[in-house]
Amino acid sequence: MTLKPLLPDPTDPRLSRPIEGVDENGQAKSVNVIEERPLTIYLNSQEIVTAMTIGDYPEYLALGFLLNQGMLRDSDTVTGIDFDEELEVAVVRTAQATNVEDKLEKKTRTSGCAVGTVFGDMMAGLENLTLPDTPVHTSTFYDLSYQINHTPSLYMETGAIHGTALCQGLEVLAYMEDVGRHNAVDKIAGWMHLNGVSSEDKVLYTTGRLTSEMVIKTSLMGIPTLISRSGFTAWGVDIARQVGLTLIGRMRGKKFTCLSGQHRLVYDQDLSQVPDDDKKMRRKGAQHE
Template identity: 30%
Template sequence: MAGQISNNSWIYRYENGILQEQLDEIVTEQPLTIMLDGQEFATMVCSPEHLEELTIGFLASEGFIRQQEEIKSLNIDESKGIAYVDLHVQVTTSHEFHSKRFIGSCCGKSRQFYFHNDARTAKTSTSKTTVTPDQCLSIMRQLQDSSLIFQETGGVHNAALFSGEDMIISRTDIGRHNALDKIYGYCIQNKISVKDKIIAFSGRISSEVLLKAAKIGVGIILSKSAPTNLAIKLAEDLNITAVGFIRGNSFNVYSHSHRISD
């Protein structure tokens, strides 16, 4: 499992009528299997860095832990691509619990989730954080400027956690969910309160990405790409401000625009 997030590889590039061999930077894609209390729980394909953060963030987003102290032990065998996790309290890992669709209701609004765990772990934001239009543009520029692996390979997603315009942490992964889980894991490890923070994201705001933001607990998510209609519905319901198409000097606000202040 040990390896770099990208490696050089020989390719043939066609340009201006000429086909020639050259070195290119290619992203690394490898599996990580989580063994939870001795049972195979999940396998994800990821970029091979910050694997402890990824494991912790994934378990938190699935509702198995809330804080670092609930983990009895966590050991990662990078050569085999396995994360061995033991919790202080044994939990169920029933496939039925994880795979069945669930429709719930809260505060008079009908919420449609794909899995039971989404209903258990997605939080309605209580954030009072606001952001100015100029800050939205600045945050996205910082995210793009920090995305060196994307600039080299074009094959990864990037996410970052901000306090105002100040970047706290940024993470890169081939999987958009993984990048967010790494941020979540970092926050849990370092006991960072996220209610007043902002997530900036390079990819599309799908319903799954919006739910990840809700599970982390932020009230604002910014992206250079578009949201889906279900993501907007969930953002409205979960009191999250979703901002997309942040490009150049413009953007669209899709939900809870009261957090965008002049």
Template identity: 45%
Template sequence: MTESYQPAMTDAGLSFSKPTIAIDEHGDSREIELVGERALTIYVDKQEIVTLMTIGTHPELLTLGYLKNQGFFEDIREIKVVQVDWETEAVAVVTDHRHSDFSEQMAQRTVTTGCGQGTVFGRLMEKLKQIRVPESSIRQSTLYSMLDTLRQYNEIYKKAGAVHGCALCSGSHIDFFVEDVGRHNAVDAIAGYMWLNGISGENKIFYTTGRLTSEMVIKVSQMGVPVLLSRSGATQMGLEMARQSGVTLISRAKGKHFLVLNGAENIEFDAVKAD
């Protein structure tokens, strides 16, 4: 963990859901929860960067993680203010160099397969070629214990559905868990949490309920996390990116089952095989 620094920030997290009335298959009315979804436009030194659709529970962390993962900033100390205003559906980020021009970086972007269409700015694909995550081994029994612990989470999904969840884990311990309408938002919020608190990705595990796409691998690689797993499947480019950066990639992880797509040599198979 590095020296702690925190910019001046609002604390503008929203309630994740609102009640509504639905009619079920029997024609009866019942109250259910629907996930809130709000637009949030990020401005950096008054320059409009992007508009994200989010449930809004961690808007400041989402903003920080997005800017870090997209390569706009490397040092958290460059950020002086993060101010969320839901009336204008905007977040104002003030930096220590207020005349920066991000137009060239923003001109080079790729719309990814992330829910709500994630966007990768600049030359992150080229940058990934220079990233190699630290080597890390993990026991099969630890994976099982972590997956069992994660069943206690997914609070929003259990109540309302319509979200993805991501978690930063130390072994079987869940350090931080986030749900949002898109998995790219959830991973950015965790990146913001790590950046804000000076947390290294070394020896961490990143869990997501979403697909293991190239975007997910790129972001986790930048965060320095060596193990990425999901209860869902992976894309071919996601696998290629994992091989390139050294990320141990595990798909279809649920209960006592998982598939290691990359980095099997980093798994210690110490548990009895499931029937």
């Protein structure tokens, strides 16, 4: 089954609204501002967490969060996901009861925007993880970067938001946005799980920093390559090297920096054919990273 690419819809009236103010000259000005609302996630009858989100794709976010926290295993059968818009609650239901109490006893606040939360041992599941050695051609990086940076999005309209895209070759399969990049990644994970999308030949592209949380989530999803226009944290690099994740940051114009997993790179791009960095995009990106 061929899936239609899932792309942002900046015209969705639920996700942003105009607010009146004044500019640097004291002149009236109207700007679109991103919405932010709570979503409480349940696993069966157990309340897990309340996340701040823009409110789109709550089912993907709830499922992806539980998967990336290790609260759902491959052996768990998801029987349904119920979302109540009025109560702002998403309930993920499984065929059999799950035991999440141990994870709820220990949680770590992460460096993600909008304050990400990781339950239990952050490194759980990474000890024996082996990522596929799928090669990645550097020529695809430049094409994907251009596609993503020029796709109509809430990021382009409002700022104050992060985007994450799941890519295969030169194709963007799913592009999610949220106030926290951890939410955007969780939405991707939920979308992949519900649609049976494999991970071994995929690339994850994010607009945000390459933190430990981003590296852990990407690795646990089984995606071997993570790319960003932004920079790295040292712990993120350490974890990427531990699990063999290809980690590429500072992807701007002709340039990028790879600090882990260089063995997957196939240098097939003629850099003389790559345009210089779009200064308008660079300024906008610097404002919102």
